[in-house]
Amino acid sequence: MSHEDCLFCGIVEGTIPSVRVAEDERTVSFMDINPATEGHVLVIPRAHSKDLLEIAPEDLAACAVAAQQMAGRAVDVLGASGVNLLNCCGASAWQTVYHFHFHVVPRYDDDRDQLTLPWIPTPGDPDQIAETGARLRGDEA
Ligand code: AMP
Ligand code: ZN
Secondary structure (H helix, E strand, O other), X not given: OOOOOOHHHHHHHOOOOOXXXXXXXXXXXXXXXOOOOOOOEEEEEOOOOOOOOOOOHHHHHHHHHHHHHHHHXXXXXXXXXXXXXXXXXXXXHOOOOOOOOEEEXXXXXXXXXXXXXXXXXXXXXXXXXXXXXXXXXXXXX
């Protein structure tokens, strides 16, 4: 199902131009027009769903496998030494296009100045961590 006003549905349908890299029954992979590094690819499901919470498990699985293939291609063809896989779900998590996508961002040994980890690893309060873990498990209070 495609959405009339959705940019990425337009890319799936071919009404919006894109540099396509791979496709299969469920997914399309194409170049990001604002690449974080050389070879930055977006992997999307053909079927519209707005984000990680909405996408059907079968489409999510297909996107994950396609993203793995794109990561392999980045290493084999572009000489990347690593890859970041990123999904943004919701405005607070930086999502700007509301058709699910994985960013496949090739990493290179000399790109440390270009991209940095978006948080500063700092030890948390162990009690708080355990308590939140219990809430996420659904333990009785
Ligand atoms: P996000 O901010 O996680 O929702 O990612 C949206 C991504 O889509 C951004 O990295 C944009 O650069 C990319 N983007 C937006 N429009 C296009 C387009 N027409 N073709 C390819 N990539 C696009
Ligand atoms: Zn869409």
